[in-house]
Amino acid sequence: MIARWAIASLFFACLIGLWQLAVNAQIWSPLLLPSPSNVFIYLWSALEDGTLWEATLVTVQRLLIGYGLGILIGLPLGLLTASFRWSQDTIGVLALGLQTLPSVCWVPLALLWFGQTESAMLFVVVMGTLWSLIIATDTGVRTIPPIYSRAARSMGSSGFHTWTHVILPAALPFLLSGMKQGWAFAWRSLMAAEIYVTILTGFGLGHLLHYGRELSAMDQVIGVMLVIVMIGLAVDKTLFAPVERFLHRRWGTARG
Amino acid sequence: MESQVSATDTVPTKLVLEHVSKWFRTSSLHVQALDDVTLRIAEGEFVCLVGPSGCGKSTLLNLIAGLDRADRGTVQADGQTISGPGPHRLMMFQEAALFPWLTVLGNVLFGLKLVKGLSASERREKAEYFLELVGLKRFMHSNVHELSGGMRQRVALARSLAPNPSVLLMDEPFGALDALTREQLYGDIQRIWSQHRKTIVFVTHNVREAVCLGDRVILFSPNPGRIREEFSIPLPRPRDINSVDLARYSTEITRVLKGYVQNEVAG
Known part of the structure; x- marks a missing residue:
């Protein structure tokens, strides 16, 4: 465990070191490539004056609400498409088609429908999450060995009980990977929306990034990018990783 | 007899x-x-x-x-x-159709929870009794994948017996097991049947x-x-x-x- 930490720390220390070396070599203008310490100074000041916190809060809130809505709608729809042929031929095909649409493509439509509002942001996030979640749920349910529900039925389980006690838990590994993918898509679509659209109800990380570019403040651009990466990592490690570890332990699929 | x-x-x-x-x-x-x-x-x-x-x-x-x-x-x-x-009338299948998302105990409890009129402690007691009967009580907190094929079928047997069915339907339950394990289970099933x-x-x-x-x-x-x-x-x-x-x-x-x-x- 300590060795793993040591290797990881060393790796990232080396990355920062290389970055510093590149800055020292002065191949690129410092305007284009700020030093690690400059980025750190920006992050520190943005933390101190509250802009970073505020932007992070706004973004994460949008993300959670949109992602939550996506799951709330996508999960039942995925179960539906897996259960009936008619829903597979309709909703299933729709999901398959729209999943291939890059979520940034929803931004113009969202703007025209909702204007520069919070709803536009949420709409884009939901559209980014929903379709891949439907497909992951559908696949998950279809991959369950039929013997599980037969065994459960033999013991007297039926209807709703079978869904909540057999189908959903049996599909959990697929649901989780679907939710992870949905999370990544939600992040991508929200950042696209925030960079694209300025709205007055909240100033998110995407906006911070956008204004960094407008002001040619490269330390801000890189700093915000780092923050976005860190949030993504933190969510993965705190939200998904424990569930994944549990699944691996239970199902016996862990490697090392 | x-x-x-x-x-x-x-x-x-x-x-x-x-x-x-x-x-x-x-x-x-x-x-x-x-x-x-x-x-x-x-x-x-x-x-x-x-x-x-x-x-x-x-x-x-x-x-x-x-x-x-x-x-x-x-x-x-x-x-x-x-x-x-x-x-x-409970069915036991060729592959142990045990649920991998539940522990051994959870699997045995699954059928018991569908029997009306049992309290939580009664269910637990029954589950432990039948796990004991198939010789796997000390594995009750294990995960399904940690068990051998023969042990899994034993758990499946305990799961089928626990709700106290009057008819047990067994569909080639020992088909996938090696000869030695099968022989042990022949002994077990006869003992349980006579009891x-x-x-x-x-x-x-x-x-x-x-x-x-x-x-x-x-x-x-x-x-x-x-x-x-x-x-x-x-x-x-x-x-x-x-x-x-x-x-x-x-x-x-x-x-x-x-x-x-x-x-x-x-x-």
């Missing part, structure tokens, strides 16, 4: 199948799985259904379990037509296994599945699968079976 040989007037009849036929239709296939099967099984009887694959013996179990419906004929348990699955007196319908293509376990061995032939012959096995219990007496019966039954099917001979 001498066991009853067939359904007689003194022992109540548990299961009655009369003129049962069953077809399977898919887009490319139309096969008759069962043709005019009539069978009576007494309460507490251990009946083995033997035949090559495709003779409809698993289909028959599904009908008794209520997981499937007969196209013609009637299937009754305790004088009532079977209309669906119920906790009185708890379930009616057991046991499907296998292994004639020796059938002779070792059954009061009666019913021979099926395939395409379509029909009952061909019936053998009573009046050997004392517990039976050892390697005994010479047992071998005499299985040799005889295998010879008859070979007469009905040229390929896919069991044994």
Whole structure:
């Protein structure tokens, strides 16, 4: 465990070191490539004056609400498409088609429908999450060995009980990977929306990034990018990783 | 201990199948799985259904379990037509259909939670009792994947026994196990059967296994599945699968079976 930490720390220390070396070599203008310490100074000041916190809060809130809505709608729809042929031929095909649409493509439509509002942001996030979640749920349910529900039925389980006690838990590994993918898509679509659209109800990380570019403040651009990466990592490690570890332990699929 | 040989007037009849036929239709296939099967099984009887694959013996179990419906004929348990699955007739499958998202204990509790009128502590007590019975109590907090194939089938057995069904339907439950593990389980199942007196319908293509376990061995032939012959096995219990007496019966039954099917001979 300590060795793993040591290797990881060393790796990232080396990355920062290389970055510093590149800055020292002065191949690129410092305007284009700020030093690690400059980025750190920006992050520190943005933390101190509250802009970073505020932007992070706004973004994460949008993300959670949109992602939550996506799951709330996508999960039942995925179960539906897996259960009936008619829903597979309709909703299933729709999901398959729209999943291939890059979520940034929803931004113009969202703007025209909702204007520069919070709803536009949420709409884009939901559209980014929903379709891949439907497909992951559908696949998950279809991959369950039929013997599980037969065994459960033999013991007297039926209807709703079978869904909540057999189908959903049996599909959990697929649901989780679907939710992870949905999370990544939600992040991508929200950042696209925030960079694209300025709205007055909240100033998110995407906006911070956008204004960094407008002001040619490269330390801000890189700093915000780092923050976005860190949030993504933190969510993965705190939200998904424990569930994944549990699944691996239970199902016996862990490697090392 | 001498066991009853067939359904007689003194022992109540548990299961009655009369003129049962069953077809399977898919887009490319139309096969008759069962043709005019009539069978009576007494309460507490251990009946083995033997035949090559495709003779409809698993289909028959599904009908008794209520997981499937007969196209013609009637299937009754305790004088009532079977209309669906119920906790009185539990099925045990070839692959341990244990749920990987639950622990060993959780799996045994699954069926118990579907039995009405049990408190949490009663369920727990029963689950532990049946895990003890199959010798796996100390593994109750283990995950399913940590168990060997034989242990998994033992857990599946405990899971099927725990809700106290009167009929246990076993669909080649030991088919995927190695010979040594199977022999242990023959001992276990006979011990449990004599203690708890379930009616057991046991499907296998292994004639020796059938002779070792059954009061009666019913021979099926395939395409379509029909009952061909019936053998009573009046050997004392517990039976050892390697005994010479047992071998005499299985040799005889295998010879008859070979007469009905040229390929896919069991044994």
